[in-house]
Amino acid sequence: MRTPPSHGPRLQLWAITIATLIALSHLTQAQLPTSDLQEVYPPVAIAGSSVEVTVNGENLADLKHLRFDDPRIKAPPVLRADDDFYPTRQTVDYHFQVDVPAAVEPGIYEVRSLGHFGLSTARPFLVVASDAVEVLEEGDHSSPKIAAPLAIETGLTGKLDTRKGDWYKISAKKGERLIAQIWAERLDSATDAMLSIYDADGRELENNREFFGRDPLIDFTAPADGDYFISVADILYRGGNGFFYRLKVSRAPHIDFIDPPAGTPGTTSRFIIYGRNLPGGSPGEGITLDGKPLESVEVDITVPDTADSPTTFTSDTPRAGALPAFDYKLENSNKVRIGFLTAPLVREDSDATIQSIEPNCEIVGRFDEPGDTDYFRFTAAPGKTYHLEIISELMGALTDPYFRIEKIVVAENGSETFEQVAESDDPPTYFDPANLDATYLDTLDPGLTIDANEATTSYRITLLNQLGGAGPTHRYRLAIREAKPDFLLLTTSERNLANGRAGYPAAHLVRQGGSITYRVIAPRRDGFDGEIVVRVSNLPEGVTAKPLRLHGDSDEGFLTVVAAKDAPAWEGKLAITGTAEIDGEVVRKPARNAALVWGNVFADSRRVRSRLDKEIVLSVTDRETAPAYVAADAEVNKQFQVHLNESLKIPVKVTDYGTRKNNLTVQVHGFPGYGKTPPSITIAEGESSGEISINFQPRTDFDIKPGRYQFVLQGIGVADYSNHPEHTTHLNAEYQRFITFARELTAEIATTKQSQTKAQATLDELKANSTTATADQKPAIEKRIIEAQTTVAAAANQLQAAETRLKRAEVLRGSFANLAAAAKTRSDVKSTQFATFSQPIDVEVLPAVEEKK
DSSP, X not given: OOOOSSSSSOOGGGGSOHHHHHHHHGGGGGBOOOOEEEEEESOEEETTEEEEEEEEEESOOSOOEEEXXXXXXXXXXXXXXXXXXXXXXXXXXXXXXXXEOTTSOSEEEEEEEEETTEEOOOEEEEEEOTTOEEEEOOSOOOSGGGOEEXXXXXXXXXXXXXXXXXXXXXXXXXXXXXXXXXXXXXXXXOOOEEEEEEOTTSOEEEEESOSBTTBOEEEEEOSSXXXXXXXXXXXXXXXXXXXXXXXXXXXXXXXXXXXXXXXXXXXXXXXXXXXXXXXXXXXXXXXEETTEEOEEEEEEEEOOSSOOOOOSOOOSOHHHHTSSEEEEOOTTSOOEEEEEOSSOEEEOOTTOSSEEXXXXXXXXXXXXXTTOEEEEEEEEOTTOXXXXXXXSGGGTOSOOEEEEEEEEEEOTTSOEEEEEEEEESSOOOOOBGGGTBOSOOOOSOOEEEEEOOSSOEEEEEEEEETTOOOSTTOEEEEEEESOOOEEOOEEEOEEEOTTSSOEEEOOOEEEETOEEEEXXXXXEETTOOSOEEEEEESOOTTEEOOOEEEOTTOOEEEEEEEEOTTOOOEEEEEEEEEEEEETTEEEEEEOEEEEESSOBSOGGGTOOOEEEOSOEEEEEEEXXXXXXEEEESSOTTOEEEEETTSEEEEEEEEEEOSOEEEEEEEEEXXXXXXXXXXXXXXXXXXXXXXXXXXXXXXXXXXXXXXXXEEEEEEEEEEEEEOSOHHHHHHHHHHHHHHHHHHHHHHHHHHHHHHHHHHHHHHHHHHHHHHHHOOTTTHHHHHHHHHHHHHHHHHHHHHHHHHHHHHHHHHHHHHHHHHHHHHHHHHHSOEEEEEEEEOOOEEEEEEOOOOOOO
């Protein structure tokens, strides 16, 4: 039983502050940088409006604009006003104006920054309806005495300060049912929020920590007319950049779940919606959730014809987000997902001690009580193969299902005994700390296959939830069917430290002459063991990628993208597709990219959070050249052959581009079944070739058998690298420019002071002369006094303006001095780790050669 990534009690390894994470992420400078967008604030806009946002993250140099997956949403940089220091309008660093047309539908969109290092990692951005009201928190409201007023139905976006919470005051009527909830984790915030409601006397009435993953929700019915106070805090009172949230208190309908949780494709069926404040809802069912009564309403829903994975944004784990389903909402409620049945529906009979079912069905049930164990029996046709699959955790249930299959043996006296045939807890993991794979691509939902005997046989299924929780949302789908072979296709990429214990988000950036990989995961269903060919399309000029072939039961590999030495700059969306022949038909599946949300220090603890991106993107930079490129020194389409128990020697070629230093370690990477110590060689500095030997003798760390395989060569080395020296040059030029400004203004001030002193002396002399002047002389002298006073005032104004400009110039000079110094530190040539990958290499492993007698 593996610990689920978000459910249940957790080790507080996430208790690392963002400052610590950022400090640790600087360690990734030991590798060639890519851009990681960590925050867009505020992450919310109203359709038909514009909002100014700020961004922060790692390696966000020379940002041009923000790119949304919906091209209708534009986000150019904010421009500062013209002045003497900036005669042409300059961009305000890290500030952008997000313009959302009124026609953009409410929902969560994907945003990336575009700058020196191409497209960044992605963050979610929420667009709300055009008639919505959204505000930003202002000022200090860290205690109930200074709580900020918040109107019902108004969305509020705020940011937590370290060691503080935020307080808000709402007014409610007696009996009014309100839903208060936080969007934080669902928007990639680092906030692990606690939400509480108090009365005017300071008594806590409600609190919640986790409802949507780590995001809390409170169902609150006001006991009396009056004011109530809402507290928002991080559970560890962390704050700063990254610790933002959105709070809304609403009377709108809220759907908790739909029964059944799945429907038959292409049909219209009756479903029951359970939730709060449902239009026309009836509370007569008597179902409660966390002690709160749920309403219900019956609706007819048409299920789409094709069982596809939804393409809308989800904060769920990658496997859960890719589960075939479609979105549904009731009027202005939240969206929930309804799945697709894979066999005819059968309801769990909660009153039955053991429920008899027919194979080729999908049972919809739930764990009603802690420790609830459900039993089913069925009779298998002779010689049939049946596939059993549980879907529960993937639907968002707080469950870790386990089931076992037992053959029912009937004695002559009619008594029954049970002989265990198989059991299943968790599917094989795709997490491999040896290969630095921190992206969570697993599920706790088990499955297994049984081959029935030649004679008719009856079986018992025992199903339970190992987490021990229970209730109306602890639902499951148990499919018992003949084979429906299929597969899922996921890609991922992450940047890892060399210590083998940390993964960090990584954008897909390839430098001229270099290569990167997309890790490909293809979980197979119902025993499918056919070849899956993975191809990438929409590649730009100068970039190539050989198809990846997942043979037999191989379900993961690496798809390599290689940029030519003269490949032009480019960024955009790619399409990665897996093609297979299943039951005589060609099946094509689009890949979804799984992303790490935050860098994680202890990747093997499973506390890292992963989700799906909406797009798969690539950036090609022509500003930098890769240190080296490694390849198999053979024809591009060559297939190597080797017998079991023999060794295969593969020639290796390294192309250097002038910055590599010391040895390059080249190793076999991604060979199915290999353990922690794959074969490797070192190629010395100045050398360009070598030979790697792979021993195909089966052993404990290499479970090899005859078949076709693909893998890549990974080269890991060190190079002299300068991070964006052009930026340092620009900042130094700005620093020098403001030194010149300060010098010129200092001279102007000195000259103006002299003029002011001279004018003042003239004025003083005229005033003295006026006291002794005759009546005839006074008019002329008074006229000259007025002129002198004007000259003195003008000089004073000129002096004040020059001194103000000098102060600003000195501030900017100091700012650019600091920025230039930091940029120089960053751009100074350093020994930097890099990785290079070959195109996939094909190997056919033949049976062992029999020894001659």
